[in-house]
Amino acid sequence: MCKFCAEHGAGKRWYLNTKNYVDEMVKNDKEREEFVRNFAATVEKDGAYRILEALTPFKSESWMDRSRELREWYIYWHQGQPVTIEETKEIMKIASPIAKVECLCRRVLRAETGGEKYCLLFGMLLDYIRDWPDFTPTGVEPLTVDEAIDEVVRRDREGLVHTVWTFKTPYIAAVCQCATPVCLALRQALDFGYMLHKGEYVGVIDTAKCDGCGECVSRCQFGAIKFDPVIGKAYIDMWKCYGCGVCRAVCDRGAISMRERQSIPELKDEWFEPIKVPGSGRWE
Amino acid sequence: MSGLNRLKSRAVGGGSEMVEIRFDKEKCIGALRCGECLRRCPQAVFRSYPENRRRGEICDEWYLAPTYQVLCTGCGICIEHCKPGALSLIC
CATH class of the missing domain: 3.30.70.20 (Alpha-Beta Plaits)
Incomplete structure (x- = not known):
């Protein structure tokens, strides 16, 4: 069982535990409320960017240290994990309300402004996201449970990966449907070894x-x-x-x-991409 | 400098040998207006950032930064396709 399931799963997968979706988690936690409120506002102040910038040209040792710190930061605040289509459907039944918006990653990484809505957001995040219309230039489209399930099935056929996201772990407020390298998370995970857990x-x-x-x-x-x-x-x-x-x-x-994953001895504790220094062949 | 030597110099932290992308903000017309570099880079080295953002408003000033520069191969495709000539490469 992964660390998240052990701590936040109540005997189930952590993302299938209804408790991790309730609005009270935001209302009763000032720190989390702040994080959710500022989530869309902080795109230009992104910590990961500052660190990458500071490391160019980089020194190997500090790269490893910073990557390790970043991994911990994301586990605490904004961790993602890929989920299969069956489980994504389950999540759609638990989360509420659900709405879809444009994908900020595609805009940030590939200047994609086609208006196609890929991201599914839940609960309190929806209230705050409206303050920052860069996130939602074509609006917020509410979905019923059935519509949300149709949506994730369609994206699955298109070949997009479903990932579930925490806003101060373990509160869950989003399911992204992504591909490499237009997704900041997949990008960060594969090239630098943090931000995204491996799936169950x-x-x-x-x-x-x-x-x-x-x-x-x-x-x-x-x-x-x-x-x-x-x-x-x-x-x-x-x-x-x-x-x-x-x-x-x-x-x-x-x-x-x-x-x-738990049934495979060597992979049961394999949750992260190794941290690498690009180009050097060094592994942790 | 050969590819192998470049790898070696990276491994020991000899950052000065790396390819460096220079970005001239004065010349750039904005990532969302153009975005050729963002779309064309094979390594997806660039990332765009909004400037002077205000709550409740859509920001149309998005500039770029070669955030993932460590993955740059120095192929020069971004420079070929940058219409305002805001990018240059230092090898």
Whole structure:
């Protein structure tokens, strides 16, 4: 069981625990209220950016230290984790109210201003987000539970990864639907090793069923699936897999299944990408 | 400088050998008006930031910063496509 589930799950997955969605968590905690209120306001003051900037040109040692600090900061304030489509549907039944807005990451990283709404926000965050219309230039679109479920299923078919987000852990106020590298979180996680937990599952391919079509290879946002030309089939690097289940959705043969991370001895405590110094080959 | 040497110098923290992207804010017409560099960079090195933001208003002054510069390969695609010529590369 992951640390979050042990501390905040009440016997379940932490993100399926109804308690982590109630508005009282914000109302009764001044620090959290402040964080939620300022969330949309702080995009230009983002701490991670300042640190990256200060480290360019960087020294290896300070890079490792700062990355470790950042990892802790995100675990405390704004941690994400990929969730499978089944669990995302469950989350839609628990969270309320739900609305969708434009994605700030796509705007910030790729100047994407198409008006397509990708992000699902819940509860108190919706009240505060209206103060900062950069976040919501085309408005906030409320969704019913059924509409929200249709929305996440559609995004799953498009090949986007669902991630669940805390606002001062363990309060949950958002589900993002992302891809690499337009998502700040996936970006930060893969290149620098913080901000996103690995998921509770790991994908496994049944080689007997795989016909080597390669659909899953191009879908994987984490670079975990490769095509082996010798056997003519795809395989998953389980160390790299985040357990989002996007590959499973496109497999016509039903060759991909999700296995509990806890059932795999070497992966049961594998929650983060190793911190690396880019280009140096150094690992932690 | 060869690629291998560059890697070595990074490993020992010899930052001065890194490729550096220079960004001239005076010339940039704004990330949301143009955004060519953001969209075209193969490594997605750039990130845009709003300036002079006010509560309740949409900000249209978004500038950029080569935030993920450590991943830059120095390929020069951003410079080729920067219409106002706000970017330059120091190798």
